[in-house]
Amino acid sequence: MKKFASLCFALASTATLADEGMWQPHQLPSIATKLVDAGLKLDPNSLTNLTSFPMGAIVSLGGCTASFVSDKGLVATNHHCVYGSIQYNSTEENNLLKNGFLAKSFSEELPATPGSRIYVTEEITPVTAIINAALTENMSGAERYKSIDKSSKSLVAECESDSKYRCSVVNFHGGLEYYLFKQLTIRDVRLVHAPASSVGKYGGDIDNWMWPRHTGDYGFYRAYVGKDGQPADYSEDNVPYEPKHHLKVNKSSVDEDDYIMVLGYPGRTNRYRTALEVENQFTWVYPQAKAYREEIIKLIHDNSAPGSDARIKYESTLASLANYAKNYGSMVESYNKGTTLERKKSLETELSSWINATDDRKDKYGEALKGLNTLIQKDQQTQARDLILGYLNYGKMLSTANRLYRLSQENTKPNIERKRGYQERDIARFEQGMKAVNRRYDAEIDQKIVLAMFKHYQQLPKAQRLKSLDKFFGLDKNFNQQEFKNKLEKMYAETKLNDQATRLAWMKKSSKDFENSNDPFIQLAIATSAERKQLEESGEELSGNIQSYRPKYMEALIAYFNSKNLPVYADANSTLRVTYGNVKGYSPQDGLIATPFTTLEGIVRKDTGVTPFDAPKKQLKLIENKQYGEYAKKELGSVPVNFLGTLDITGGNSGSPTLNDKAEFVGLVFDGVYESIIGDWDYDTKLNRSIHVDIKYMLWVMEHVDGATNLIEEMDIVE
Numbered sequence: 228m229k230k231f232a233s234l235c236f237a238l239a240s241t242a243t244l245a246d247e248g249m250w251q252p253h254q255l256p257s258i259a260t261k262l263v264d265a266g267l268k269l270d271p272n273s274l275t276n277l278t279s280f281p282m283g284a285i286v287s288l289g290g291c292t293a294s295f296v297s298d299k300g301l302v303a304t305n306h307h308c309v310y311g312s313i314q315y316n317s318t319e320e321n322n323l324l325k326n327g328f329l330a331k332s333f334s335e336e337l338p339a340t341p342g343s344r345i346y347v348t349e350e351i352t353p354v355t356a357i358i359n360a361a362l363t364e365n366m367s368g369a370e371r372y373k374s375i376d377k378s379s380k381s382l383v384a385e386c387e388s389d390s391k392y393r394c395s396v397v398n399f400h401g402g403l404e405y406y407l408f409k410q411l412t413i414r415d416v417r418l419v420h421a422p423a424s425s426v427g428k429y430g431g432d433i434d435n436w437m438w439p440r441h442t443g444d445y446g447f448y449r450a451y452v453g454k455d456g457q458p459a460d461y462s463e464d465n466v467p468y469e470p471k472h473h474l475k476v477n478k479s480s481v482d483e484d485d486y487i488m489v490l491g492y493p494g495r496t497n498r499y500r501t502a503l504e505v506e507n508q509f510t511w512v513y514p515q516a517k518a519y520r521e522e523i524i525k526l527i528h529d530n531s532a533p534g535s536d537a538r539i540k541y542e543s544t545l546a547s548l549a550n551y552a553k554n555y556g557s558m559v560e561s562y563n564k565g566t567t568l569e570r571k572k573s574l575e576t577e578l579s580s581w582i583n584a585t586d587d588r589k590d591k592y593g594e595a596l597k598g599l600n601t602l603i604q605k606d607q608q609t610q611a612r613d614l615i616l617g618y619l620n621y622g623k624m625l626s627t628a629n630r631l632y633r634l635s636q637e638n639t640k641p642n643i644e645r646k647r648g649y650q651e652r653d654i655a656r657f658e659q660g661m662k663a664v665n666r667r668y669d670a671e672i673d674q675k676i677v678l679a680m681f682k683h684y685q686q687l688p689k690a691q692r693l694k695s696l697d698k699f700f701g702l703d704k705n706f707n708q709q710e711f712k713n714k715l716e717k718m719y720a721e722t723k724l725n726d727q728a729t730r731l732a733w734m735k736k737s738s739k740d741f742e743n744s745n746d747p748f749i750q751l752a753i754a755t756s757a758e759r760k761q762l763e764e765s766g767e768e769l770s771g772n773i774q775s776y777r778p779k780y781m782e783a784l785i786a787y788f789n790s791k792n793l794p795v796y797a798d799a800n801s802t803l804r805v806t807y808g809n810v811k812g813y814s815p816q817d818g819l820i821a822t823p824f825t826t827l828e829g830i831v832r833k834d835t836g837v838t839p840f841d842a843p844k845k846q847l848k849l850i851e852n853k854q855y856g857e858y859a860k861k862e863l864g865s866v867p868v869n870f871l872g873t874l875d876i877t878g879g880n881s882g883s884p885t886l887n888d889k890a891e892f893v894g895l896v897f898d899g900v901y902e903s904i905i906g907d908w909d910y911d912t913k914l915n916r917s918i919h920v921d922i923k924y925m926l927w928v929m930e931h932v933d934g935a936t937n938l939i940e941e942m943d944i945v946e
């Protein structure tokens with residue numbers, strides 16, 4: 228902790244770049260003056276206490292953020308965060324994605340996607356010393372990896388001795404620091420309300436990542452617990468959870484320049500990567516991954532009609548494929564136009580001279596960057612294979628068989644030694660994942676995806692391909708594309724893994740049972756299992772080796788930044804962070820100014836009547852008649868729809884409540900503008916803007932379009 232004290236002190240005295248930074252709660256006292264200067268009315272120290280207001284009202288959905296907005300466990304988040312659950316409950320006859328959903332009473336609420344969870348972080352403990360105590364200088368990569376894994380697992384097991392908690396050890400600054408997170412885990416999550424996609428996803432993938440924006444990206448879950456108030460699996464007898472804290476909703480919203488902040492769970496940023504990593508990511512990984520995504524999207528579109536059962540099954544997969552295809556595309560564009568790599572390189576040059584300036588630094592850090600880069604280069608040698616194997620996993624039968632067989636193998640070990648994802652603590656979610664396949668799988672489409680991705684796999688140099696996989700499909704001799712296609716077709720016709728009961732039954736079976744099975748996907752899983760494990764092990768060896776350089780490199784970088792009074796906060800890693808700033812427009816290009824608010828009239832202006840610009844008729848009529856109810860804003864002469872902020876966010880912050888200076892709910896953050904996407908690697912104060920749903924729009928649609936008055940009554944609405 229000592230290190231942090233000095234680090235924080237340095238930060239407190241810097242003129243950090245405004246609004247940049249995803250701060251860990253314990254760092255806030257060090258930026259207290261800045262928070263107050265920016266407009267925060269609460270005591271900044273009050274934000275460090277996880278179990279009091281307002282932190283206690285902020286929750287993670289695992290991948291998205293959300294917040295309690297009533298004393299009956301009502302949870303507000305983004306439409307795109309509850310999208311999987313709407314999709315899961317949709318059928319051709321009852322298409323909730325298209326029509327929206329509103330439970331008028333508790334009994335009408337629907338179970339969320341199997342495996343849905345609500346996590347409330349209650350404790351964060353530094354555990355770096357414990358992890359490091361078990362490490363020695365001359366460990367092999369594999370030994371180092373295993374040691375960290377083992378220490379983490381025992382910390383987690385101890386922390387989870389109370390079964391209502393889920394715990395995890397997370398590394399910061401690439402392994403320079405570790406923290407143990409203890410989270411209350413609510414396992415009965417229900418869908419309460421979501422507007423129609425023509426509101427919640429208005430503008431679709433065309434407007435996604437863009438401004439001006441007119442999307443009603445909100446939805447509601449409810450947390451349920453057992454009658455004793457403790458987390459429990461789904462049961463009809465469960466009761467709404469009564470959180471200790473929930474947010475008040477301030478229907479006055481915010482004005483330009485007002486203070487806003489977001490408390491949430493940003494997923495991943497890469498602001499401290501080396502130039503070598505940056506160049507590779509933007510010139511190889513992103514373009515390649517974008518191409519695979521677009522190919523899969525096209526296959527799904529070509530093989531399912533909009534509104535058909537097959538299409539509904541893939542809507543959630545499609546949304547995330549498209550979301551990141553566009554995200555990668557934008558980053559490559561920004562990279563090609565900008566100077567990211569140049570500046571990365573000069574940073575490394577400056578860092579080297581700083582290191583070489585004293586013997587002490589040279590001793591400590593002299594080898595870090597070089598050592599790290601050598602390992603990264605090694606990793607890059609097989610990245611083409613690793614990426615395509617990853618995308619082959621979009622084939623659900625393939626990945627299901629692999630996971631089930633692996634489970635049977637892991638089950639023979641003592642629980643603590645089992646691989647992550649296969650321990651007793653993981654089984655309930657494993658099972659729920661097996662159930663979710665039902666509404667996420669179509670044999671025809673699955674097969675087409677595998678066929679297409681396998682074609683890319685075939686192009687890999689022979690030395691990189693999996694011998695066992697080649698052998699299974701005859702790639703090793705006289706391979707014939709048509710025969711491959713026939714074989715695949717036969718596999719899909721014969722497999723029973725498409726059946727839920729069969730999948731669940733396999734969860735209980737032994738490896739021997741698998742070996743006796745004639746299910747073709749199980750046979751494939753068995754044939755390739757040993758080789759896939761070898762790949763996994765060499766990955767662990769590499770990752771363990773990287774662990775002996777990356778923390779050193781980060782230590783050097785942090786010391787260097789501190790010497791220049793530059794801000795130091797850890798890259799996002801799906802843990803709780805605070806970002807603050809103001810409501811503000813920006814200039815996306817020379818000659819253009821974006822104003823901070825959009826209004827209802829903009830929806831009408833964009834509307835074509837064709838998806839994704841097909842707002843509900845009722846809504847268009849209300850706008851035409853200027854029926855704003857109580858939600859108009861004087862300065863705008865209309866109801867604000869979305870607004871821009873200067874907050875430093877990324878994927879995972881989605882669904883976070885946007886809070887005003889008193890930590891009242893004034894909207895939801897749901898996106899960033901196109902020009903700021905590269906901010907995940909390279910933050911630019913001038914271009915970085917977050918996009919928020921305005922509370923006024925949310926309440927206006929709920930009251931006037933969807934009649935969700937029961938929820939409006941349930942929330943504490945203030946002015």
Ligand code: ARG
Pocket residue numbers: 307428430431432433435436546547549550878879881897898899
């Ligand atoms: N860009 C948003 C995010 O990553 C997701 C929006 C989902 N909407 C969509 N059209 N795919 O948080």
